[in-house]
Amino acid sequence: MLLVSVSVASTAESLIGQVVGITDGDTLTLLVERQEHKVRIAGIDAPEKRQAWGEKSKTNLSRLTFNLEAVAECPKVDRWGRRICKVLVGGNDVGLAQVRDGMAWWYRKYAKEQSADDQSGYKNAELMAKMRSLGCGRTQTPCHLGISEGVTNRNRPSADVRLAVEAAI
Template identity: 45%
Template sequence: MRASLENGKTQYKIRLSGIDAPERRQAFGDRSRQNLAGLVFRKYLVVEWDKVDRYKRIIGKVILDGKDVNLSQITAGYAGHYKEYQREQPFADRQSYARAEGEARTRRLGLWLDAVPVAPWDFRRNRH
């Protein structure tokens, strides 16, 4: 499904599919949120989605001016490719997200800058 969020009149909770961003208390958590807000705040967006999670969030890919915002977060190093759910992604997205994460890690961007970077999924696992 494609949904446009029209005229800023309705707010939707959207979980960006295929990515996992740092937690609030994790290094780069605030920067990740700030980067995403800078990309999408008060902009006309299209969301491609087909699922709602148990928290009633739309799970989808956010498109801004024809560009994949989810992929932009990974490319900037502010999210990782969430491989646990990669089977739910189209093959092309799975490939581009994995490649973008590899490049961000190699270039030590965002959360991959730390000497011993901790992926968001590892941070949550070790927190408990």
Template identity: 45%
Template sequence: MAVVGRGVRAFWLAVLLAFTGLAHADFSGQVVAILDGDTIDVLVDQRPVRVRLAQIDAPEKRQAFGTRSREALAALVFRKTVLVGEEGRDRYGRVIGTIHLGNLNVNEKMVREGMAWVYRKYSKDKMLYELEDQAKVHRLGLWVDPSPEAPWAYRRRPQK
């Protein structure tokens, strides 16, 4: 009887956590849109779910390398089924997540290829910083520019 009681308590705890937003779940689906180098739409239950790649920040569309970053992400995941490791939601309601395509961590690959920065405000992942340093040393992607502007700085600047 005690085992059943424990199982029931665990079930209700899981339900409670799900409704309070404290529980994060992984989900999978086909990538149906690439908005930019760090935002995709994943089809889940025939509805698109907007996902912002966690811990990275890609160049904005009108920024240098913005188009190339978007194209790089599209080449990796467009029309493919990905697993999203959900880490929460941002202020716009987007899922923040780590994208996996099989064994490939897409967030890491974007940084490794110089198609995104480590988002310093939100990342504590030392591996991402190491990947970014290697991309800089090898002048990959956006690091061919002698003084690339970080997207967070670009967004703060008044735009024409």
């Protein structure tokens, strides 16, 4: 396995390794040169294992990544020491696949950290999951958050997405 550091505008690093563990629907463990790295998938939020859809989200992430080689583009580290990364397996964006499959929500709070193409792709994938009533897409708000209309500063679907979904149903 190979560890490559890339020097971009920020202190981003790229990791290439094998996925050897799945914590939940948005966190995995990547083995790089015999060292494990905990990776939080950027751009998504998924239910915890004990929450509604949590086990299914974890199982889906496992299906997409476990024992496969992954490339993780990691621009930052969170307060728990996990690398926050866009993860690609076979050239496919794993976070986008989780959203498309209805197993995670697009994390709008951090959308500004994504490219314009990724923002558009994640927004459309979430809308399609909702329109097809897949997984977490069966509810108008993130199924694992239990939030109400008065709660703010969470990765809730925007008003335009909720209206588009309601119009399509």
